[in-house]
Structures are given as C-alpha cells and as structure tokens.
Amino acid sequence: METVKLVGAIITLIGSVFIFLGGLGLVRMPDLFNRIQTGTKASTLGTMLSLIGLAIINEGWFWKLLVIIVFVVITNPVSSNVIARAAHHRGIKLSQKTITDMLEEEIESKFKEEEDTL
Amino acid sequence: MVNTILIVAGVLMMFGISFSVYRFIKGPDITDRVISFDIMTIISVSIIGLIAHFAGRVIYLDVALVYALLSFLSVVVIARYIERGL
Numbered sequence: 001m002e003t004v005k006l007v008g009a010i011i012t013l014i015g016s017v018f019i020f021l022g023g024l025g026l027v028r029m030p031d032l033f034n035r036i037q038t039g040t041k042a043s044t045l046g047t048m049l050s051l052i053g054l055a056i057i058n059e060g061w062f063w064k065l066l067v068i069i070v071f072v073v074i075t076n077p078v079s080s081n082v083i084a085r086a087a088h089h090r091g092i093k094l095s096q097k098t099i100t101d102m103l104e105e106e107i108e109s110k111f112k113e114e115e116d117t118l
Numbered sequence: 119m120v121n122t123i124l125i126v127a128g129v130l131m132m133f134g135i136s137f138s139v140y141r142f143i144k145g146p147d148i149t150d151r152v153i154s155f156d157i158m159t160i161i162s163v164s165i166i167g168l169i170a171h172f173a174g175r176v177i178y179l180d181v182a183l184v185y186a187l188l189s190f191l192s193v194v195v196i197a198r199y200i201e202r203g204l
Contacts, residue, residue, distance in 0.1 A: 016164070027140055027141060044160070071186055076190075079156055082197040
C-alpha cells in the first residue's frame with residue numbers, strides 16, 4: 001500500500017521536473033516559436049504525469065483526473081498551434097538558426113496559384 | 119515520505135510559475151505574454167491538483183477542470199484577435 005503511494009509520488013515528482021524545464025525553456029529560448037515549442041509540450045507532459053501520479057495516490061479520484069488529463073491533452077496543442085499561427089501572421093521574426101519556414105512557403109504557393117488563375 | 123515528495127514537486131512547479139511570470143513581465147511582444155499566460159494556467163491545474171490532495175477534497179478537481187477550460191477559451195479568443203481583429 002505504502003509502496004504504491006510512493007510510486008505515485010515519484011511519478012508526480014517526474015512531472016513537476018518536466019514543468020520546471022518547460023518554464024526554464026520559456027526564459028532561455030531565443031525566439032517566440034521556440035518558446036511555444038518548449039513551454040507547451042513540456043508543460044503538457046508534466047501536467048499529465050503529475051495528475052497520473054495523484055490518481056495513483058488517491059484511488060477514488062481516477063475518473064475525474066482522467067477527464068482533466070484528456071481535456072488538457074486535447075486542448076493544449078490546439079491553443080499553441082493557434083498562437084503560433086497568429087504570431088506568424090503578425091510577422092514575428094524567426095531566430096537566426098531557423099532553417100525552414102513551411103507555413104511561409106505554403107502561403108507563397110497559394111498566392112502564386114491565385115495569380116495563375118486570374 | 120509521500121507528502122514530502124509532493125511538497126518538493128509543488129516547489130518545482132512554483133519555480134515554473136515564476137519563470138513564466140518573468141516572461142510575462144519582460145516579453146517583447148503580446149504573443150509572448152499570451153503563451154506565458156497559457157503555460158501559467160496549465161501549471162496551475164497541477165498545483166490545484168496538489169492542493170486537492172493536501173486538503174483531501176475532491177471538489178477542487180472541478181475547479182481545476184473549469185480553470186483549464188476557461189484558459190483554453192481565452193487563449194483562442196486572444197489569438198483570433200491578434201490574427202484578424204475582433
């Protein structure tokens with residue numbers, strides 16, 4: 001019994017380490033898109049792991065925590081994608097080390113198709 | 119032992135919150151502030167889960183669920199506003 005609770009607490013600790021690293025990436029990364037990348041992914045995994053650990057510690061809470069986990073896993077990538085699109089539309093500059101920008105290529109190719117049809 | 123590990127986890131999560139507050143204050147553009155706000159609320163969901171464990175009340179998990187829902191809606195609305203205006 002106590003061992004199972006200890007396993008749950010360690011899983012929660014691993015999740016909080018991921019959350020900490022996500023916050024650290026938010027401070028240290030060079031441009032906005034890298035910040036979105038590190039922050040959102042790491043904090044999604046960290047929230048998932050820490051809530052799973054809590055579900056192991058308190059057995060009766062499993063279904064309610066599962067609802068929260070599913071909701072976070074569905075909505076968090078959607079919101080980061082929406083923000084990244086909005087920032088690209090706004091014209092935020094990429095970092096110097098970025099080598100490809102596929103959204104820009106897609107917009108250009110769509111623009112060229114429209115010109116051809118006219 | 120279990121509670122000690124959970125307190126350490128809570129302290130690490132508070133460090134994550136303070137990093138995102140730093141980015142929220144310093145961030146050069148509005149999108150930086152939106153993304154740091156998003157991450158703050160996601161971390162807050164885990165912290166509310168820890169508080170529910172320490173208080174021993176299941177009802178706090180409903181608070182976490184509603185908080186996650188409201189943060190998602192507000193982030194989508196703000197991103198739409200940035201992209202093409204209301």
